Amino acid sequence: MSPPGLPDNRADWALKPFIEALIVAFGNKPRRDEPLSGHTASRLGGPADVWLPVNSLAELIEAVKLAQHHNTPVFMLGAGANLLIGDAGIRGLVIENRANQVHFPSPAEVGESTTLIVESGAVLPSLARRCAKAGLSGLEWAAGIPGTMGGAIVNNAGAYGSDIAAALIRAELLSPDGERVWQPVNWFEYGYRVSHLKQKKGKGGAGWVVLQAELQMTQAPVEEIQAQMDVFNERRKSSQPSGATMGSMFKNPPGDYAGRLIEAAGLKGHQIGQAQISPVHANFFQNLGGATAVDMLALIEIAQATVETKFGIKLELEIEVIDEFGQKIR
Numbered sequence: 001m002s003p004p005g006l007p008d009n010r011a012d013w014a015l016k017p018f019i020e021a022l023i024v025a026f027g028n029k030p031r032r033d034e035p036l037s038g039h040t041a042s043r044l045g046g047p048a049d050v051w052l053p054v055n056s057l058a059e060l061i062e063a064v065k066l067a068q069h070h071n072t073p074v075f076m077l078g079a080g081a082n083l084l085i086g087d088a089g090i091r092g093l094v095i096e097n098r099a100n101q102v103h104f105p106s107p108a109e110v111g112e113s114t115t116l117i118v119e120s121g122a123v124l125p126s127l128a129r130r131c132a133k134a135g136l137s138g139l140e141w142a143a144g145i146p147g148t149m150g151g152a153i154v155n156n157a158g159a160y161g162s163d164i165a166a167a168l169i170r171a172e173l174l175s176p177d178g179e180r181v182w183q184p185v186n187w188f189e190y191g192y193r194v195s196h197l198k199q200k201k202g203k204g205g206a207g208w209v210v211l212q213a214e215l216q217m218t219q220a221p222v223e224e225i226q227a228q229m230d231v232f233n234e235r236r237k238s239s240q241p242s243g244a245t246m247g248s249m250f251k252n253p254p255g256d257y258a259g260r261l262i263e264a265a266g267l268k269g270h271q272i273g274q275a276q277i278s279p280v281h282a283n284f285f286q287n288l289g290g291a292t293a294v295d296m297l298a299l300i301e302i303a304q305a306t307v308e309t310k311f312g313i314k315l316e317l318e319i320e321v322i323d324e325f326g327q328k329i330r
């Protein structure tokens with residue numbers, strides 16, 4: 001029999017006790033066979049066996065622990081802005097992190113430099129705007145990045161010469177053993193759009209969940225911070241497409257730009273099915289509506305092969321390609 005409120009589309013009885021426990025803990029929030037295309041920036045991704053949005057750190061921790069107790073794999077989803085999830089979706093539990101409290105210092109605590117505690121589901125553009133209003137500088141570069149703090153910490157998100165590594169003092173994580181631990185910034189081994197959490201994903205899953213971050217900010221006039229954010233946002237608007245994408249598909253190779261190379265290889269505007277290399281910026285691959293992850297992967301492969309043949313440069317993905325088991329396969 002199906003648990004109440006959840007259609008039992010699949011004869012997967014192993015999940016049944018876990019789903020029943022989730023319903024006891026979270027009521028009607030968990031959804032069975034939820035299409036992840038509704039939860040990613042590219043509008044791609046097949047169904048999650050079970051999808052659960054969480055609104056607080058307590059809920060996030062409870063969901064992870066329940067899944068561990070039932071031996072159910074967990075995939076952490078932020079805003080889904082840096083992922084290509086396959087058409088088969090993800091088995092097990094996908095947690096969508098909406099724990100987004102930000103602990104601003106009181107006016108009395110704000111000095112020339114000050115710190116901020118941000119939960120991992122906080123979304124960067126609204127966080128950057130709130131910081132600007134509070135006269136806190138350090139996240140202007142993040143105003144146009146449609147991801148969460150958790151995704152930024154895993155990827156070392158950045159733009160315009162800065163990145164999260166520059167602001168992060170330490171982050172609290174849930175370890176694979178279920179312990180809450182604060183790790184200093186050097187623990188993450190940050191490089192260009194990379195951390196050791198991201199690297200480990202392909203090798204059995206990192207198993208670490210980012211809970212919250214402590215960031216270093218400096219005090220600055222509100223108008224100055226706002227003006228800088230406006231410059232960055234304007235630059236973004238004039239150079240990037242506005243449709244369903246994953247942001248930059250490839251990392252820029254040393255001394256060059258992935259977009260320039262793809263364009264020079266004659267691929268700007270190239271289309272497979274409804275997946276297209278953007279005619280606006282060749283490092284953005286767009287779902288024109290109704291694309292599949294297979295189309296998108298084929299486009300990625302054509303871009304990599306053509307650029308390598310023409311220029312001898314192997315383009316490295318900036319996005320993560322996620323398989324059915326929640327593993328990063330590229």
Ligand SMILES: Cc1cc2nc3c(=O)[nH]c(=O)nc-3n(C[C@H](O)[C@H](O)[C@H](O)COP(=O)(O)OP(=O)(O)OC[C@H]3O[C@@H](n4cnc5c(N)ncnc54)[C@H](O)[C@@H]3O)c2cc1C
Nearest residue numbers: 078079080081082147148150151152154157158209210247
């Ligand atoms: C239009 C557009 C523009 C973009 N511009 C930029 C840019 O300028 N610079 C840049 O760096 N990126 C950019 N991106 C990419 C993306 O926004 C960033 O990489 C962002 O940091 C991803 O965050 P997310 O919440 O969407 O993560 P997701 O894509 O949901 O997840 C990314 C990875 O982090 C993991 N993860 C997420 N949350 C947690 C958590 N709490 N604990 C453990 N693991 C977690 C996921 O499992 C996954 O492995 C852009 C994307 C788009 C669509």
